[in-house]
Structures are given as structure tokens and as C-alpha cells.
Amino acid sequence: LECDLAMNLVGQPLVRQQVMKGVREFLENRNPVKPLVMSFHGSTGTGKTYVSSMLIRYLFQGGLQSPYVHQFSPIVHFPHAERIEQYKESLKRWIQGNLTNCGRSAFLFDEMDKMHPGLIDVIIPFLGPSWVVYGTNYRKAIFIFVSNAGGEQINDMTLDLWRARKDREEISLRDLEQAISKAVFENPQSGFWKSGIINEHLIDFVVPFLPLKRHHVKQCVVSELVQQGLEARPGVVQEVADSIPYFPEEEKIFSSTGCKTVASRISFFF
Numbered sequence: 435l436e437c438d439l440a441m442n443l444v445g446q447p448l449v450r451q452q453v454m455k456g457v458r459e460f461l462e463n464r465n466p467v468k469p470l471v472m473s474f475h476g477s478t479g480t481g482k483t484y485v486s487s488m489l490i491r492y493l494f495q496g497g498l499q500s501p502y503v504h505q506f507s508p509i510v511h512f513p514h515a516e517r518i519e520q521y522k523e524s525l526k527r528w529i530q531g532n533l534t535n536c537g538r539s540a541f542l543f544d545e546m547d548k549m550h551p552g553l554i555d556v557i558i559p560f561l562g563p564s565w566v567v568y569g570t571n572y573r574k575a576i577f578i579f580v581s582n583a584g585g586e587q588i589n590d591m592t593l594d595l596w597r598a599r600k601d602r603e604e605i606s607l608r609d610l611e612q613a614i615s616k617a618v619f620e621n622p623q624s625g626f627w628k629s630g631i632i633n634e635h636l637i638d639f640v641v642p643f644l645p646l647k648r649h650h651v652k653q654c655v656v657s658e659l660v661q662q663g664l665e666a667r668p669g670v671v672q673e674v675a676d677s678i679p680y681f682p683e684e685e686k687i688f689s690s691t692g693c694k695t696v697a698s699r700i701s702f703f704f
Contacts, residue, residue, distance in 0.1 A: 445650040468563040469575040476643025477585030479692020522556040546581035549625025584614035645688035654693035
């Protein structure tokens with residue numbers, strides 16, 4: 435996993451550091467005091483889904499298709515605000531039932547920024563250091579929350595550092611964590627708004643995904659071309675990278691969509 439992250443995840447030093455620290459400590463501990471809970475934050479195309487699926491692929495045979503891996507999307511699974519109490523009950527039952535089957539299960543919550551506030555708190559009993567919840571030991575489970583929320587604040591801080599001629603490796607996790615907390619946990623539109631998960635400090639690792647620069651996008655283009663069995667000609671790599679929108683308007687430093695649209699753009703140049 436460490437090697438794969440180093441080779442294939444572009445421009446995310448903090449992610450590699452945090453994810454490896456979290457996973458290594460958790461797996462080396464034969465008797466963890468609580469489940470591993472990670473929250474991924476950043477704007478579109480910076481690698482949040484890529485890293486969560488890579489992590490699952492290494493930990494579970496069959497990856498995301500494993501019967502012990504469960505993915506939730508607010509738009510698919512919890513679309514109607516008026517049915518929140520019903521969703522709470524079924525989410526609690528689903529997690530409880532699956533953890534009873536296998537204590538080493540993983541639960542992925544996508545697009546937490548679109549989750550109805552209050553809903554996610556129903557899983558609090560499963561995240562804490564309780565020895566036994568509802569009659570079963572759940573402390574070997576993994577919970578991953580993925581969210582675009584906080585992305586704007588991460589982008590602003592990265593841009594400020596760039597303007598101050600500082601390297602992205604110099605960005606401190608502490609600075610970013612404070613900005614993310616404010617954006618995510620104090621926002622009434624966020625799934626974590628006033629959440630007990632935050633108040634009770636149940637998230638072990640807040641993982642910030644930084645915006646990607648043009649040379650990172652080029653790395654994504656090369657790797658996508660290789661994956662598609664196409665020749666990575668410098669001219670094509672440059673054209674694909676140039677076709678992507680960048681921000682801010684004047685300097686055009688960071689990709690507005692990260693590497694998300696790279697795969698679909700390649701066909702225009704062949």
C-alpha cells in the first residue's frame with residue numbers, strides 16, 4: 435500500500451503520511467481500543483475516492499466488491515430529508531448486523547457534505563472505545579468519511595503558501611485541521627454539523643487533499659495513457675493538461691477539477 439501510494443498518488447504528501455500512519459498503527463494493534471475512523475477532505479479530483487478504494491483493495495479480498503465492505507451515498511441511500519428517522523433506524527441496523535457477521539468490516543460514507551445533518555450521529559456507539567456495543571465487539575472495524583467540504587479552505591491555504599513562495603510539503607496538518615473543522619463542523623449544510631462524532635473526538639485522522647498543480651495533472655495524464663495502452667507522447671500530455679481549467683483566474687496555478695476529467699479528455703486527442 436505504501437509503495438502504491440508513493441508511486442500512484444500525485445501531490446499528496448500529507449495523505450500518504452496520515453493514511454499510512456493510521457492503517458499501520460491500527461493493523462499492528464491486535465486489540466485496538468476503538469475502530470479506525472478517518473475523514474478525507476478536499477475538492478473534486480484530488481484523489482479521495484482513489485485512496486479510499488486503494489486502501490480497501492489492499493485490506494479486503496475483492497476490494498469494494500467484498501461482502502465485508504459497505505458503501506453509502508446520501509443521494510442513493512438517504513435522499514429524502516423527511517425520512518431521516520427511518521434512515522437512522524435502518525443505518526444502525528445495517529451496521530450492527532454486518533459487524534455481528536464480521537467485526538473486521540469497512541464502512542465508506544461518500545459525499546458527507548450532502549448527508550442530512552443529524553443522520554450520521556446514529557453510528558456514534560460503533561465509533562467509540564466501548565468494549566462491547568449491542569453485545570458484540572466492534573473495535574476492529576474501519577470507517578471512512580469522504581467529503582468535498584473543507585476543499586475551498588484547503589485550496590485557499592495552499593494558494594497563500596504558494597504566494598508566500600513556500601513548498602506544499604511545508605503545509606502543516608495542524609493549520610489545515612483548524613480550517614477544515616470550521617468549514618465542515620460549523621456548517622449547517624454539512625452532514626457533520628454539530629455532530630457528536632466531532633464533539634466526542636471520534637475521528638482519528640482528518641486527511642486533507644491539496645489542490646493539484648499542472649505538473650501533477652501531467653503525471654495523471656501519463657499514468658492514464660499507460661493504463662489505456664497508449665503512447666505517452668509529450669505533445670499529447672501537454673495538450674490534455676492545457677485543456678483543463680485552472681484557478682485562480684489570473685495565475686492559473688491549480689486544476690479546478692484535479693485529475694477527475696483526465697480519462698475522459700484523452701479520447702479527444704486520439
